[in-house]
Amino acid sequence: MSKIFERVKEELEAYDQDIPDRFKALLPEIQDRRKVESVAQLRSSLDGRVLPQHTDHDLVRFLQARKFNVGEAAVMYMQMLDIRRRFDMDSASDCFIKTHTPMQVFTDHYPFGLLGYDREGCPIAYDFPGRVDVKGFAESMSDEEFTKQLIWNLETLLKMMGKLSVERGQVVDRWTVIVDVRDLSLEHFSKLQLSRNMKMQHLLDTHYPERVHKILVVNMSLLFDLGYKAFKPFVPEQTKEKIVIVRNKQQLFQYVHPSQLPVSYGGTLVDSRGDPECGDWISYGSKVPRKFYKSETTPISRHPYDKSIQISVPAGKTREIEVDVRRGSFVQYNIWCDVNIRHAAYLVDATGCKLWITHKTQLGGGGEEQDSRKTVSGQTVIGKDESFFLVFENKCPLWKKSTANISITLVETLNVSLA
16 A cells, blocks of 8 residues: 555544534534525425535535536535445445545555645645556456545545644635646547546536635646647536646746645655655556456446447438437536537427427537537436437538538436436
């Protein structure tokens, strides 16, 4: 086990069980009338399903993530509850944290760190996407195992922030991430890795909303710049606003004081051994030994509902498709097109009634309801008696013979309780 996980274990062992109550006592009363009313409506919509450890401040996070649309915030909260059931998490999460044992391949070889605080007192996590052994982790951890480990990391971080809040006597409820993109290669932009990254981002955005304070990207490269431009359309606006591309140390110091950074990042911190990279608290990752690879007789399970669909729509034509997805699931979809089209999405219930998710809007630029992007994303919950349809209309004149080539990717589906 890497030193960082040994130290996290020590932190958890020193955790007092009265900390959650002491943390709640630090929370100020919500004064904003709109927030108070929206929280009351959200609690009513959830009909007793709110977890006992969740305060009104937690519900405000879900509301903010959905721009105070109570209905969408309720769906989002139900999806969070479902993933907790999916991974057998106790209502207070303590049982999950205590009983889940991080996989050795992750603790020994995955790049990850926790060290220092930003200028607003938020703890700093370190992420090194270019140091991930893509093939090694693809062969040794399933998506399910990887997601479970990510949840354990986040639940543990929340617990540590509660402890920190009590020690400081002030609320600490967000974290900052330093994303070091050195050593990125084309392997890190493979379909498998991009899919896994999207799932990680989706988990953060929908199940831990408004927990990230800043995302500081350091050690920029041309490859990252190109990759980010392709990935950016799928990043929620609230997350984009938190991303800072750091060009030099002085810009980094605007967000993090040098006393809270390792020497290797221009700061003054070293670990107990005098290591300028602070290896006690930051693991920079390593190649996964083959002994951790899954046996060929027990292949890694892939999410059965991730899929890609390619269709073509001739000029002047409209095409409507039913997307084959699991009933009672949450679906996030991304659409890419090479020419100007109009698209829409809707559900059909058992009686044949249509429920429009999005009405026909422009994709690719031009015309009314203009959207200059060539990609668009959306999400919806599929009821147990509902079917999911997408509609594409190629408005190009027939004489132009401009066929629209459309790629649809379902990047995430999760079971949703519809009880």
